[in-house]
Amino acid sequence: MKDLISLKKAEQLLSTINIKVLSKKRVSVFKACGRILAQDIVAPIDVPFFSRAAMDGYAIRAEDTQNASINHPHILKVKGEIINGNQNIKEINPGEAIKIYTGCIIPKGANAVVKLEDVEESSSTIKLFKTILPGKNISYKGEDIHSGSLILKKGRILKPHHLGIISSCGFKSISVFKKPTVSIIATGNELIEVGFNPSIAKTLNSNSPMIYCALKELNCNVLYLGIAKDYEPDLIKKLSLAISKSDAVITIGGMSVGKMDIVSKVISKLGKILFHGVRIKPGKPCGAAIIDNKPVLMLPGYPVAALLTFKKFFPIILSKLMDNSEIPGKDMHFFVKPKTKISNPNGLTHLVNVSVYKYLAEPIKVSNHAKLSTMLKVNAIVEIPENINEITPNDLVECTFF
Amino acid sequence: MKDLISLKKAEQLLSTINIKVLSKKRVSVFKACGRILAQDIVAPIDVPFFSRAAMDGYAIRAEDTQNASINHPHILKVKGEIINGNQNIKEINPGEAIKIYTGCIIPKGANAVVKLEDVEESSSTIKLFKTILPGKNISYKGEDIHSGSLILKKGRILKPHHLGIISSCGFKSISVFKKPTVSIIATGNELIEVGFNPSIAKTLNSNSPMIYCALKELNCNVLYLGIAKDYEPDLIKKLSLAISKSDAVITIGGMSVGKMDIVSKVISKLGKILFHGVRIKPGKPCGAAIIDNKPVLMLPGYPVAALLTFKKFFPIILSKLMDNSEIPGKDMHFFVKPKTKISNPNGLTHLVNVSVYKYLAEPIKVSNHAKLSTMLKVNAIVEIPENINEITPNDLVECTFF
Numbered sequence: 001m002k003d004l005i006s007l008k009k010a011e012q013l014l015s016t017i018n019i020k021v022l023s024k025k026r027v028s029v030f031k032a033c034g035r036i037l038a039q040d041i042v043a044p045i046d047v048p049f050f051s052r053a054a055m056d057g058y059a060i061r062a063e064d065t066q067n068a069s070i071n072h073p074h075i076l077k078v079k080g081e082i083i084n085g086n087q088n089i090k091e092i093n094p095g096e097a098i099k100i101y102t103g104c105i106i107p108k109g110a111n112a113v114v115k116l117e118d119v120e121e122s123s124s125t126i127k128l129f130k131t132i133l134p135g136k137n138i139s140y141k142g143e144d145i146h147s148g149s150l151i152l153k154k155g156r157i158l159k160p161h162h163l164g165i166i167s168s169c170g171f172k173s174i175s176v177f178k179k180p181t182v183s184i185i186a187t188g189n190e191l192i193e194v195g196f197n198p199s200i201a202k203t204l205n206s207n208s209p210m211i212y213c214a215l216k217e218l219n220c221n222v223l224y225l226g227i228a229k230d231y232e233p234d235l236i237k238k239l240s241l242a243i244s245k246s247d248a249v250i251t252i253g254g255m256s257v258g259k260m261d262i263v264s265k266v267i268s269k270l271g272k273i274l275f276h277g278v279r280i281k282p283g284k285p286c287g288a289a290i291i292d293n294k295p296v297l298m299l300p301g302y303p304v305a306a307l308l309t310f311k312k313f314f315p316i317i318l319s320k321l322m323d324n325s326e327i328p329g330k331d332m333h334f335f336v337k338p339k340t341k342i343s344n345p346n347g348l349t350h351l352v353n354v355s356v357y358k359y360l361a362e363p364i365k366v367s368n369h370a371k372l373s374t375m376l377k378v379n380a381i382v383e384i385p386e387n388i389n390e391i392t393p394n395d396l397v398e399c400t401f402f
Numbered sequence: 403m404k405d406l407i408s409l410k411k412a413e414q415l416l417s418t419i420n421i422k423v424l425s426k427k428r429v430s431v432f433k434a435c436g437r438i439l440a441q442d443i444v445a446p447i448d449v450p451f452f453s454r455a456a457m458d459g460y461a462i463r464a465e466d467t468q469n470a471s472i473n474h475p476h477i478l479k480v481k482g483e484i485i486n487g488n489q490n491i492k493e494i495n496p497g498e499a500i501k502i503y504t505g506c507i508i509p510k511g512a513n514a515v516v517k518l519e520d521v522e523e524s525s526s527t528i529k530l531f532k533t534i535l536p537g538k539n540i541s542y543k544g545e546d547i548h549s550g551s552l553i554l555k556k557g558r559i560l561k562p563h564h565l566g567i568i569s570s571c572g573f574k575s576i577s578v579f580k581k582p583t584v585s586i587i588a589t590g591n592e593l594i595e596v597g598f599n600p601s602i603a604k605t606l607n608s609n610s611p612m613i614y615c616a617l618k619e620l621n622c623n624v625l626y627l628g629i630a631k632d633y634e635p636d637l638i639k640k641l642s643l644a645i646s647k648s649d650a651v652i653t654i655g656g657m658s659v660g661k662m663d664i665v666s667k668v669i670s671k672l673g674k675i676l677f678h679g680v681r682i683k684p685g686k687p688c689g690a691a692i693i694d695n696k697p698v699l700m701l702p703g704y705p706v707a708a709l710l711t712f713k714k715f716f717p718i719i720l721s722k723l724m725d726n727s728e729i730p731g732k733d734m735h736f737f738v739k740p741k742t743k744i745s746n747p748n749g750l751t752h753l754v755n756v757s758v759y760k761y762l763a764e765p766i767k768v769s770n771h772a773k774l775s776t777m778l779k780v781n782a783i784v785e786i787p788e789n790i791n792e793i794t795p796n797d798l799v800e801c802t803f804f
Contacts, residue, residue, distance in 0.1 A: 029596055030626065033615035047775070050603065056660035083591065083662070101660050102703075103592040105603040116660070144773045151775070160619065161777040161804075164612030164705050168774060172597025189485065190505040194431055195574025201452065201507045210566030213435035217562065224432065258458035258503050258518070260485070301504075303566050331781060332803055334736035335761040359737040359798060371546045372570060373449070373553070375563040379733060396761060401734055401803075402563075 004277040004284065006386060007312070007349040013274045013288070014316040020293045021323045022177045022247060029167045032158050034219045035176035036322045041152040043169045046142035051106045055137040058097040058119060058126055059110035062134040073120070073127040082107060097126055106138055113137035145169060155325035177322040181221040183242035184208055187228045187235060187254040187263055188301060206372070207252045207306050211299070214310050215250075218318060218328055230260040239270060243291050247321055250310070253301030255285035263298055267291065279386050281348040282366070283309035288317075295320065303372040308351050308381065329400070336361040336382065336399045343390040350386075353378040354399065361399060378402050406679040406686065408788060409714070409751040415676045415690070416718040422695045423725045424579045424649060431569045434560050436621045437578035438724045443554040445571045448544035453508045457539040460499040460521060460528055461512035464536040475522070475529040484509060499528055508540055515539035547571060557727035579724040583623040585644035586610055589630045589637060589656040589665055590703060608774070609654045609708050613701070616712055617652075620720055620730055632662040641672060645693050649723055652712070655703030657687035665700055669693065681788050683750040684768070685711035690719075697722065705774040710753050710783070731802070738763040738784065738801045745792040752788075755780040756801065763801060780804050 005013075024038040053059065060076060068074040076097040080090055082104045091108040092098055098107050106113070111134045120127040145151060151165055158166075158176070166174060191205040205227055215222045223246050228235040235254075242249040254263035255276070264276045264287050271291030276298070278286055282305035287298040295317045299306040311329075319327045336354070339362040344350040354361035355377050363382075366374045380399045384391055391397050407415075426440040455461065462478060470476040478499040482492055484506045493510035494500055500509050508515070513536045522529040547553060553567055560568075560578070568576060593607040607629055617624045625648050630637040644651040656665035657678070666678045666689050673693030678700070680688055684707035689700040697719045701708040713731075721729045738756070741764040746752040756763035757779050765784075768776045782801045786793055793799050 029611040030614050032611075033618040048605070052605075056658065056662075101592075101662050102658065103590065103605050144775050151778070158615070159804075160612045160616040161705075161709055161774055161780075163615045164608045164709070164774045165778065166608075167596040167611045168606055168608035168705070170597070170599070170606060188505065194569040195572070197572070203450070203454075203505050204570055204572060206566045206568075206570035209431040209434075209569045210562045212432050213560070213565045214562040216435040256458065256504065260458075260503050303563075303570070307563055307566065334738070334758070334801075336736070356736070372563060372566045373546050376553070376567065378563075399736075402561075 004279045005275050007278055007280050010275050010278045010288070010313070011316060014313060015320065017274065017290060017295060017320055018293070019290065019295050019320055020247070022180055022321050024175045025178055026173045027176050028173050029163050029171060032163055032174060032176055033160070035158050036325045037152060037154055037156045037158055037174065038177045038322075039175040040150060040154050041166055041169070041171070041174070043145045043147055043149050043151055045170050046147045047145035047168050048139050048141055048143070051141045052139050053100045053102055053104050053106060053113045053137060054139045055113055055115050056101050057113045057115040057137065059092065059100045059107050059113055060097045060128075060132065061092065061094060061110060062112040062132050062136070064095060065114070065128050065130070065132040068128045068130055070129050073129050075125050075127055078124055078126055111135065111138070155322065157326050157328060177325070179219060179221050180247040180318065180321050181223055181245065182215050182248045182250060183223045183225050183246040184211055184250050184252065185225045185228050185235075185238045185242055186252045187230065189230045189260065191227045193227065207301065207303055210303065210307060211250060211252060211310060214307065214314075218314065230254060230262055232262060232266050235262065235266045236270070239267065239291070243294055246294070248294060248317055249291070249296040250299060250314070251296065252299045252306055255287060255298055255300050267296060267298065271296070279348045280309070280312070281346065281350050283312070283351070284348070286313070288313065304366055304375060312351070333398050333400045335396045336380070337393055337396060338363065338382070338391050339393065341390055341392050342382070342384065344384040344388060347386050350384040352382045352384060354380050354382050356380045356399060361397070406681045407677050409680055409682050412677050412680045412690070412715070413718060416715060417722065419676065419692060419697060419722055420695070421692065421697050421722055422649070424582055424723050426577045427580055428575045429578050430575050431565050431573060434565055434576060434578055435562070437560050438727045439554060439556055439558045439560060439576065440579045440724070441577040442552060442556050443568055443571070443573070443576070445547045445549055445551050445553055447572050448549045449547035449570050450541050450543055450545070453543045454541050455502045455504055455506050455508060455515045455539060456541045457515055457517050458503050459515045459517040459539065461494065461502045461509050461515055462499045462534065463494065463496060463512060464514040464534050464538070466497060467516070467530050467532070467534040470530045470532055472531050475531050477527050477529055480526055480528055513537065513540070557724065559728050559730060579727070581621060581623050582649040582720065582723050583625055583647065584617050584650045584652060585625045585627050585648040586613055586617075586652050586654065587627045587630050587640045587644060588654045589632065591632045591662065593629045595629065609703065609705055612705065612709060613652060613654060613712060616709065620716065632656060632664055634664060634668050637664065637668045638672070641669065641693070645696055648696075650696060650719055651693070651698040652701060652716070653698065654701045654708055657689060657700050657702050669698060669700065673698070681750045682711070682714070683748065683752050685714070685753070686750070688715070690715065706768055706777060714753070735800050735802045737798045738782070739795055739798060740765065740784070740793050741795065743792055743794050744784070744786065746786040746790060749788050752786040754784045754786060756782050756784050758782045758801060763799070
């Protein structure tokens with residue numbers, strides 16, 4: 001960890017890694033929520049597939065309403081009714097109207113729909129009191145989506161409205177990337193698993209459930225491989241298992257400069273270290289590597305640092321696993337003003353924990369990045385780049401929900 | 403749908419409904435991501451559980467370093483080493499130091515840790531070159547969390563850092579609310595299921611996969627009951643099944659004023675309508691009801707309106723199902739300036755689709771709320787209250803990620 005690199009450089013190194021891309025599978029549009037699209041979606045049909053009524057009312061010929069007014073209403077003969085789903089399509093001639101409901105196909109001859117509220121109905125006629133323009137209350141064939149148009153590109157994270165659009169084009173199933181399986185290895189002689197009584201000189205391994213959850217939020221399958229001792233053969237055994245069983249590996253802890261911090265040393269024997277040490281606060285000792293074409297993210301052991309570096313780097317790895325898909329959360333930032341001056345004297349990119357209320361971000365002091373409890377007050381992160389020495393209440397700064 | 407109520411009133415009606423609260427279950431901290439806490443979390447232990455080194459270095463007595471300087475270094479005798487997890491705790495006396503690693507218990511007699519980088523080591527002594535203050539580089543017992551303190555209240559949506567904190571307090575499993583099962587019933591004679599070839603006068607039921615996904619995003623189990631015809635016995639059959647099999651019901655479509663819009667009419671026979679019709683755009687015909695102590699949300703059939711009213715109302719219902727838990731997404735709003743004037747002339751709460759770039763929100767015109775494809779450009783929603791006629795580029799307005 002001698003040559004720290006900038007956050008930008010670390011991100012750039014990760015976003016150009018050459019790793020094994022996940023395979024694809026077909027899933028129902030009902031099961032595709034949060035999955036990553038592995039195909040372009042080109043509309044095979046026009047949406048709507050036919051011109052239809054956008055309102056309940058009467059299908060008419062706009063020409064028949066010309067110069068109609070309260071004092072000189074026009075009278076049209078009602079020819080019948082088109083009920084939703086009724087395939088028995090009629091046609092109208094001059095002077096005629098057909099009762100129609102939202103979503104029904106516009107009958108031949110009609111070019112507008114007059115709303116129910118705007119006519120006076122009698123048994124076999126309607127009275128119209130104003131001029132209706134052609135096209136009124138009609139959803140035209142293809143006006144939402146044209147057949148042949150590219151709707152969504154490969155790599156999109158599928159949200160509800162995407163699935164609405166995809167299925168409105170007629171797709172019942174689509175190709176998505178398989179969910180990645182990600183292994184977690186915690187390291188450190190000092191650790192014991194959560195739930196055991198914390199014996200006097202041991203530390204509960206609370207980082208693993210935390211990172212497990214963070215991976216679940218990103219829609220990953222997780223394989224938790226337990227705690228590796230600070231002992232090379234033990235770590236190698238767990239790493240080999242992780243590489244054979246999963247698509248990506250996360251190690252937690254053992255990244256500092258002490259003699260017990262063997263993680264990066266051991267990994268360098270199995271693969272290629274991309275970086276170890278980033279000019280970032282918290283999280284300086286983090287790192288990344290490639291073993292057998294599979295990415296390994298090495299998180300520091302301090303909980304706050306582990307979580308923030310995970311959030312910074314793992315989404316990039318995920319995007320690479322899915323053939324450069326959209327990076328989860330990439331566009332979910334907004335702008336705030338710092339409530340107080342926040343200084344950044346050390347030439348590091350500073351990930352500042354803040355509590356945002358309206359457009360003001362109040363920094364939450366984390367005196368010690370082992371203190372995860374301070375994060376209870378945090379709802380967002382402001383990132384101060386390494387070349388900015390301070391931000392003030394006059395600055396508008398970028399912020400991400402935590 | 404004669405008496406429209408305000409959005410505020412609709413929200414207030416929903417947030418005071420009396421419905422069956424979901425039961426609880428215990429889950430492992432590894433499996434609790436996104437679940438809703440059904441118990442208060444009170445720390446049973448101090449965290450850290452013992453005072454420990456926050457750095458690799460030497461445990462010393464701060465008194466022994468008084469007035470040490472580059473020119474007058476103090477020399478301490480190294481008594482041994484405390485390795486992570488080593489239970490063999492030593493004690494130091496005046497003039498002594500013990501080598502120690504991050505996370506190790508501070509030996510008796512010591513009250514500070516001097517960093518490895520700040521000493522000169524020889525075989526059995528270290529030289530110190532500056533005064534170290536008591537407490538330096540020590541994480542004290544209980545400094546993160548005090549035993550007995552309330553960490554998290556019932557009702558929190560569990561995020562990664564919560565699970566880190568909970569497990570650092572020694573919990574292996576916790577009580578959470580069961581996932582609700584939510585039924586979806588689509589209605590309308592005009593509908594056919596997705597994947598079928600759209601016949602000339604039918605509409606693909608794309609709302610159901612969309613709302614299915616939106617429910618999955620909120621961590622619900624979903625029971626899709628298919629399409630009910632606009633025919634009372636058919637709708638009653640599906641509603642009865644939904645009420646018997648699930649904790650909440652969502653209907654889609656059939657909420658307008660036409661004679662085919664029977665949903666609210668039929669539901670009023672089975673239970674109590676809370677409201678039908680809200681001064682909101684889009685989504686005016688939406689509604690809510692209670693049948694057998696179970697909530698029913700009635701969404702309009704237009705896709706954009708269905709999705710936006712779902713997002714507005716269903717999180718409140720979810721919170722009620724979990725005994726007034728935190729409302730999902732409630733605090734995830736931020737502030738933007740409209741790029742152009744946006745008018746709101748109709749006395750409705752206007753949910754404006756916008757594309758936010760930096761702090762500017764550009765309204766995305768949705769000429770027709772059947773056109774879901776316009777939503778592809780939308781990344782956030784700005785809400786203009788019904789008593790505000792317009793917002794201008796000088797206003798700072800509240801915005802939610804879509």
